Amino acid sequence: MRKVGRPARSxxxxxxxxxxxxxxxxxxLIAIGPIAWVLLSSLKPGYAIQSSELTLFRDTTLANYSYVxxxxxxxxxxxxxxxxxxxxxxxxxxxxxxxxxxVSRFNFPGRRPLMMVxxxxxxxxxxxxxxxxxxILARLGLINTMPALIIAYLTIAVPFCAWMLKGYFDSIPTxxxxxxALDGCGPFAIFWRVVLPLARPAVAVTAFYxxxxxxxxxxxASAFIQTDNRFTLAYGLQxxxxxxxxxxxxxxxxxxxxxxxxxxxxxxxxxxxxxxxxAGGTKG
Amino acid sequence: xxxVTADSAPSSTPPGRSAPPSRLRRSWEKHWYxxxxxxxxxxxxxxxxxxxxxxxxxxxxxNLTEANQVAEICTRSITGGEVCTDNPNKxxxxxxxxxxxxxxxxxxxxxxxxxxxxxxxxxxxxxxFGLGLGLATMLNxxxxxxxLYRVLLVLPWAVPAFVSAFAWKFIFNxxxxxxxxxxxxxxxxxxxxxxxxxxxxxxxxxxxxxLGVPFMMVALLGGMQTIPGELYEAAEIDxxxxxxxxxxxxLPGLRSVSMTVILxxxxxxxxxxxxxxxxxxxxxxxQSEILVTGAYRAAFEGIRNYSLASTYGVLxxxxxxxxxVFYRRALRxxxxxx
Numbered sequence: 001m002r003k004v005g006r007p008a009r010s011x012x013x014x015x016x017x018x019x020x021x022x023x024x025x026x027x028x029l030i031a032i033g034p035i036a037w038v039l040l041s042s043l044k045p046g047y048a049i050q051s052s053e054l055t056l057f058r059d060t061t062l063a064n065y066s067y068v069x070x071x072x073x074x075x076x077x078x079x080x081x082x083x084x085x086x087x088x089x090x091x092x093x094x095x096x097x098x099x100x101x102x103v104s105r106f107n108f109p110g111r112r113p114l115m116m117v118x119x120x121x122x123x124x125x126x127x128x129x130x131x132x133x134x135x136i137l138a139r140l141g142l143i144n145t146m147p148a149l150i151i152a153y154l155t156i157a158v159p160f161c162a163w164m165l166k167g168y169f170d171s172i173p174t175x176x177x178x179x180x181a182l183d184g185c186g187p188f189a190i191f192w193r194v195v196l197p198l199a200r201p202a203v204a205v206t207a208f209y210x211x212x213x214x215x216x217x218x219x220x221a222s223a224f225i226q227t228d229n230r231f232t233l234a235y236g237l238q239x240x241x242x243x244x245x246x247x248x249x250x251x252x253x254x255x256x257x258x259x260x261x262x263x264x265x266x267x268x269x270x271x272x273x274x275x276x277x278x279a280g281g282t283k284g
Numbered sequence: 285x286x287x288v289t290a291d292s293a294p295s296s297t298p299p300g301r302s303a304p305p306s307r308l309r310r311s312w313e314k315h316w317y318x319x320x321x322x323x324x325x326x327x328x329x330x331x332x333x334x335x336x337x338x339x340x341x342x343x344x345x346x347n348l349t350e351a352n353q354v355a356e357i358c359t360r361s362i363t364g365g366e367v368c369t370d371n372p373n374k375x376x377x378x379x380x381x382x383x384x385x386x387x388x389x390x391x392x393x394x395x396x397x398x399x400x401x402x403x404x405x406x407x408x409x410x411x412x413f414g415l416g417l418g419l420a421t422m423l424n425x426x427x428x429x430x431x432l433y434r435v436l437l438v439l440p441w442a443v444p445a446f447v448s449a450f451a452w453k454f455i456f457n458x459x460x461x462x463x464x465x466x467x468x469x470x471x472x473x474x475x476x477x478x479x480x481x482x483x484x485x486x487x488x489x490x491x492x493x494x495l496g497v498p499f500m501m502v503a504l505l506g507g508m509q510t511i512p513g514e515l516y517e518a519a520e521i522d523x524x525x526x527x528x529x530x531x532x533x534x535l536p537g538l539r540s541v542s543m544t545v546i547l548x549x550x551x552x553x554x555x556x557x558x559x560x561x562x563x564x565x566x567x568x569x570x571q572s573e574i575l576v577t578g579a580y581r582a583a584f585e586g587i588r589n590y591s592l593a594s595t596y597g598v599l600x601x602x603x604x605x606x607x608x609v610f611y612r613r614a615l616r617x618x619x620x621x622x
Contacts, residue, residue, distance in 0.1 A: 027419055031494070032439055041454070099321060099322045108318040114326070124601060125557070125576045125600050126555070126557060132339050132340055136331065151332065152332065155328060155332045212442070255447045274505050
């Protein structure tokens, strides 16, 4: 990781140091608190979760997990989610990278309108787009299939990612492209062999963002998927929340299981997050 | 690299076209790979975003619902053939009716929802930005455990929105939630958070702030690291206090990042569907709905009313477009190019 661009100043006074660390510890606790609480709750039996007497541990058991994993369709949904998220991620990275590169490097007609379009697409309320998109997907025969979800998620994730990658590509000097062009590389080869490898942090952020979009989306998933064995996790989980009697014990266990893969992707992406987003943010 | 360059362009200019084909061709030769690179995205966006958008605008002027969408009613006759007659209640063009009904409050609570949406959006974005900026400033200093703090603070970002919604709903549960237990510990009677409009909205805002601060923090931290360290050194030599350095170096240095993330944050929060939908569920009695969730329920509960949904969609999009135009104009006045 890069060091801060500033020499270490005179040591801060102990009071300030305590304040600084105190605030950050408090903020970290708030950040992980809800996750930790759900994790602890998932280890309790149902009656202990729903009791008004709160304890950290009570009759610790893995029964909720074994119920979710064996008695429900959870494993199936899990696989579906992995497939959808993986494809969204792979295709999303590819599309955002090529688009971001073209917008960053070539001053072609239609470039500025395209950037505006990326912003405008962020303004459409998903809840309202569902029906027209449903109609189109139905006409293409894609309803109740994974590609429907993958395509729909790409429309959410790609504009932002392309815009972010564009900012990062802008920060890579064009002299590298020119040098490669002199060596006889075509535009695609330059992109693939020279620029993309240098943009690894931004690609990592894109991967993280596209994965998360696909992993946690509920609205499209509930509209486009109709049979139980094709649900994704986000929608399958709703099965544990019947109108009047939420099954919190299974819900918490499932929530933990859902968060683990997202956490793994986060773990691999996190050290790139700051540097990857930097350029994307500074250059609008 | 396969475009033919040898044969020269035809010289006759077709009527009604301003650019001669040779220029078009030159443009094509120069830019074809750029276009090829953006083409897939353009196609997907055109089919799945812009076609639905224009269809939606058109639908908002009709009265199409699930009930009247078929043009013909077909009944099976005894002989096995199908007899089709025109549907007498077929959907039709109704002009501005939908807009009038929505804006006068005949259907839904447009003005109340808009008010709630504005409160929700401003509260969330201000908290996101304020907390994000504060935390980023702290994390930007050299100190022990910096990496650990950063990972922990960004963690909420990795949690899918619907999981966080469940987690917070669980925490705010009246009977066994952590929030009321904490209140009880300091001697306050438990509150049913979802029985009052403002406390319900507060829970949703807390959830969304928790969810959204990491993005702001990371973006701002990134912005801070691009500010040259010499500026701070020079300021320090000149005897500037920490606050002065923050005001006169950090904030101006973050201007462009801030403007972008605030605009994006506003748009995202304005349309943030899952949090309100899952955490407050509009309780009590629809009073904590924001525009997107209210519109969703108004249009899709019971008989699906496609034209009404489109009307709301167009209104929401218009509000956001007007906002971004004014936002950009305000920025340009201050000499910002975006």
